Amino acid sequence: MPKYTPTLKNILKEHHEFTSKSALQRALPKTIQTQTFNRILNYLEKSNKIIFTKNRAVVWIFSDDPKLKKVWKESVPL
Template sequence: MNDNSIIHYPRLDTVIMVENKIKSEEEWESKRQLWLSLDKKIMYQTFNIIISYLQDSGKIVIKNGKIIWIWNPELVKRYSNSSLVLK
C-alpha cells in the first residue's frame, strides 16, 4: 500500500478492537461481515490497513475469503523457550 494514499492510520485501541473481535469468533465469513460487526464504526480503508497488519504479523490468514485467527502465543512461548533452532 502506498503511504501517499493512506488517509488515516489506525490508533492502537482500534487495532486491538479488531483483533479482539476476530479472536472472539476465530473465523469470519468475510471482511465485510467482520467490518459491520465492529463495536464502533471505522473507515473501510483504515479497517483494511488493520487487516493487512494482522496478516503480515502472522495473527490471521485469509482463506477463500474467510478471516481466520491463527496466532497462538502459548505455542510461540513454548518454541522460544526451547533449545530448538528455528530457521
C-alpha cells in the same frame, strides 16, 4: 456508553473466523472507515496473525499461549 469497546484484533481473537471482511466489519461495535479497516487487516496479515482463505474468509491464527511459547523456545531446530 459502554466501558469497553472491543478492538478489531480482540474480536478476531475471540471469534477466530469470519466468513468475509464485511461480516467482520459488521461485528464491530461502530463503523470504522474502510481504508483504516483494510490497513489494520493488512498489518495483521503481514504480522502473521490472520490469514485469508480461498473463500476470502478471515481467520485468526496467532497464538499467544505462554505454554506454546515456552515449548517453542525450548525446542531443538532440525
